[in-house]
Each structure stands twice: as C-alpha cells, then as structure tokens.
Amino acid sequence: MPSPLTISLDAMGGDAGPEMVIPGAAVALKRRPDLRFILYGQSEAVEPLLARYPDLVAASRFVHCEISVRMDDKPSQALRLGRWKSSMWRCVQAVRDGEADVAVSAGNTGALMAMSKFCLRTLPDIDRPAIAAMWPTLRGESVVLDVGATIGSDAKMLVHFAVMGAAMARALFGLERPTVGLLNIGAEEVKGVEEVREAGHILRAIDHPNFEYYGFVEGDDLGKGTVDVVVTEGFSGNIALKTAEGTARQLAEYLRSAMTRTLSAKIGYFFARSAFARLREKMDPRKVNGGLFLGLNGLVVKSHGGTDSEGFAAAIELGRDMVLGSLTSKIANDLEYTLGSMRKQFAEQTAAQAQTA
Incomplete structure (x- = not known):
C-alpha cells in the first residue's frame, strides 16, 4: 500500500459547510484508503458531524479555527480579517508548511485565490495564477x-497558461505530449485579438517538447475534445464554463419533461432507462468538480460551493491525482524551458532588427 497522502480541508467552505465537506471526505476515503486529512473549522459545527464517521476520525486530525470566511466576503476583507485565524487560511498554510500535500476548499473563490497567492506565492515568472477546470x-x-482567476491576459500570460495546462494534462491523463489550442473566434491565424495572435506565434515558435501546439480552436471545439488543453483568459473562460453548466441543466430538464409528458413517452423511458442513466452520469457535473489553482508554489483545489458530498469527493480526488502526478515540479520545469525559449526568440529578433537598421 502506498504511503499516506495528506489533504488539508477547509471544513467551513461552501454553501453547506461541514454538512457537505465531512461526508465528502468520508466518500473520498472509502474510495482512496491511502488518504489522510487535516480538517480546519469551528469545533461546534465540525465535531458532531465528524463523530458519525469513525473511519474518517481515525484518518484525520481536526484543528479548531475561530473564523470562517463567508461566501459573500470581499477577498481583501477576508484576507485582512481571516489571516492566521480562518479555516481557509489555515488550510492553505498547511500546504506551505509541508503538513499537507494539497489544500481543498469549497469556499469563496476570490478569498481563496487571494489567500493562496499571499501564502504560497507564485512560481518564478508567473504574474497571475489560473484556474484550470476539467x-x-x-x-x-x-x-x-x-475559467475565472484572471480577467484579461497578455500574450505572455496565455503562453504560461498553455504550459501549465499542458503539464496538468500530462499529470492527469498520462499523456507524453498533449495538444494545446488557444480559444479564438476562428481558426485562421489572422482572426482574434492581438494578444491571442501573438501568443499563437510564440507557442508555435517554441515547439515545446512536452506539448504540441495545435493552433486556434473555436467554442464548439470545447465539447468535441479537439485538443487536450484549451487556453483562454478568465473572462471568456468563465462565461464558457457557466454556459456549459447551464446548457447541461437545460438539456436534462428538456429530457425529463419529454419523458413524462405522455403515456407512450413514459413507456419508452421504461425500456430506455439504462441508456438515460448512462447519459445522466455522463452529464453529471459532480464528476468533474474541482478547479485547480495553477502557478503557485503548492497545490490548491477549489470545489464548487454548491456541490454535494460526491462532488466534493471528486475535488479531493483531483487534488490527490495532481500530487501523485508531481504537477508542481512538471510546471516549474516546463516554465523554465519556456522562459529560455522566449529569451532566445527575443535575442534573435533583436539581432535581426539590428542588422536591418
């Protein structure tokens, strides 16, 4: 059996707080017995729930925290008032101090990002972290x-996102050289804003050994799976994510309504129920719950605040997979190669300009 992997949990995060986090940790532990947990939260809310899961108690350590960050707190306010004392801060701090391998929280996204950046700091040459979603x-x-961390990105940041996303795909999917595409309004090289076009030129020139730059991809390529990694800035990425989630709920409601409208539809559903069950499982957003903060000196997973125990367990397992895939070291090594290639490109361009001057 592999050595235990430790995950720190913000037990107070999310819409339901401990009532979702504790059962979610129990589900994850049942599926992944190699896990160990450090739970941070308010004792009066956590300990009565934790006592219902003896196996989780045996695999966990609980730490009382005075403050919990509210879902509507402003990031600056949460950072100012919740530093040192909040369950969210202590959860991230455990990664910084080497007590945990990865932190998972379903709390306030802005506050979690602010605390993660302040506590863990970013990797060299990374200006802003990104949130990567499955x-x-x-x-x-x-x-x-x-999918929401950075609103507006220059070409350099998009290149960094491509490198980090490719490293995540290597760690998660076991791919030696995943394909990477830049989200754009068309596949032609002349289309799109200047930052995206420039990022495309840089990525093509780098010819990175650990991923293949595919080119531009459009919105419909997201569902097709045209590439292994799709790169965009946070504004459009978040809109795409929320649109996909809403469309999935809309289709589910259409199917539910159609299958119960008439007697013949109900009979048809009876015979096709196994197929519909597979469809529901495929469209279940809980299966891909969890956004990974990329670009930090440590691993942090943001779970959807409104998920249930199954969804939170999926976020925990995503964090586990990223630890086992050595994601942080992969990103650091790939960024070092990329930075060297970009410096070489700049030197060559400067030399060429000097010759023609």
Whole structure:
C-alpha cells in the first residue's frame, strides 16, 4: 500500500459547510484508503458531524479555527480579517508548511485565490495564477483554463497558461505530449485579438517538447475534445464554463419533461432507462468538480460551493491525482524551458532588427 497522502480541508467552505465537506471526505476515503486529512473549522459545527464517521476520525486530525470566511466576503476583507485565524487560511498554510500535500476548499473563490497567492506565492515568472477546470468532451475530458482567476491576459500570460495546462494534462491523463489550442473566434491565424495572435506565434515558435501546439480552436471545439488543453483568459473562460453548466441543466430538464409528458413517452423511458442513466452520469457535473489553482508554489483545489458530498469527493480526488502526478515540479520545469525559449526568440529578433537598421 502506498504511503499516506495528506489533504488539508477547509471544513467551513461552501454553501453547506461541514454538512457537505465531512461526508465528502468520508466518500473520498472509502474510495482512496491511502488518504489522510487535516480538517480546519469551528469545533461546534465540525465535531458532531465528524463523530458519525469513525473511519474518517481515525484518518484525520481536526484543528479548531475561530473564523470562517463567508461566501459573500470581499477577498481583501477576508484576507485582512481571516489571516492566521480562518479555516481557509489555515488550510492553505498547511500546504506551505509541508503538513499537507494539497489544500481543498469549497469556499469563496476570490478569498481563496487571494489567500493562496499571499501564502504560497507564485512560481518564478508567473504574474497571475489560473484556474484550470476539467471539461467533459466527446473524446473523454479536456483541461480548460483560465475559467475565472484572471480577467484579461497578455500574450505572455496565455503562453504560461498553455504550459501549465499542458503539464496538468500530462499529470492527469498520462499523456507524453498533449495538444494545446488557444480559444479564438476562428481558426485562421489572422482572426482574434492581438494578444491571442501573438501568443499563437510564440507557442508555435517554441515547439515545446512536452506539448504540441495545435493552433486556434473555436467554442464548439470545447465539447468535441479537439485538443487536450484549451487556453483562454478568465473572462471568456468563465462565461464558457457557466454556459456549459447551464446548457447541461437545460438539456436534462428538456429530457425529463419529454419523458413524462405522455403515456407512450413514459413507456419508452421504461425500456430506455439504462441508456438515460448512462447519459445522466455522463452529464453529471459532480464528476468533474474541482478547479485547480495553477502557478503557485503548492497545490490548491477549489470545489464548487454548491456541490454535494460526491462532488466534493471528486475535488479531493483531483487534488490527490495532481500530487501523485508531481504537477508542481512538471510546471516549474516546463516554465523554465519556456522562459529560455522566449529569451532566445527575443535575442534573435533583436539581432535581426539590428542588422536591418
């Protein structure tokens, strides 16, 4: 049996707080017995729930915290008032101090990002971290980033997102050289804003040994699974994510309504119920719950605040997989190669300009 892997949990995070986090940790432990947990939260809310799960108690350590960050707190306010004392801060701090391998929280996204950046700091040459999400496709799954951490990105940041997303795909999917595409309004090289076009030129020139730059991809390529990694900035990425989630709920409601409208429809559903069950499982957002903060000196997973125990367990397992895949070291090594290639490109361009001057 592999050595235990320790995950720190913000037990107070999310819409339901401990009532979702504690059962979710129990589900994850049942599926992954190699896990160990450090739970941070308010004792009066956590300990009565924790006592219901003896196996989780045996595999966990609980730490009382005076403060819990509210879902509507502003990031600056949460950072100012919740530092040192909040369950969210202590959860991230455990990763910084080497007590945990990865932190998982379903709490306030802005506050979690602010605390993670302040506590863990970013990797060299990374200006802003990105949130990477799993995206179900016709081919399986893809990585999409950024889905909300950074509003507006220059070409350099998009290149960094591509490198980090590719490293995540290597760690998660076991791919030696995943394909990477830049989300754009068309596949032609002349389309799109200047930052995206420039990022495309840089990525093509780098010819990175650990991923293949595919080119531009469009919105419908997200569902097709045209590439393993789709790169965009946080504004458009978050809109795409929320649109996909809403569309999935809309289709589910259409199917439910159609299957109960008439007697013949109900009979048809009876005979096709196994197929519909598989469809529901495929469209279940809980299966891909969890956004990974990329670009930090440590691993942090953001779970959807409104998920249930199954969804939170999926976020925990995502964190586990990233630890086992040595994601942080992969990103650091790939960024070092990329930075060297970009410096070489700049030197060559400067020399060429000097010759023509």
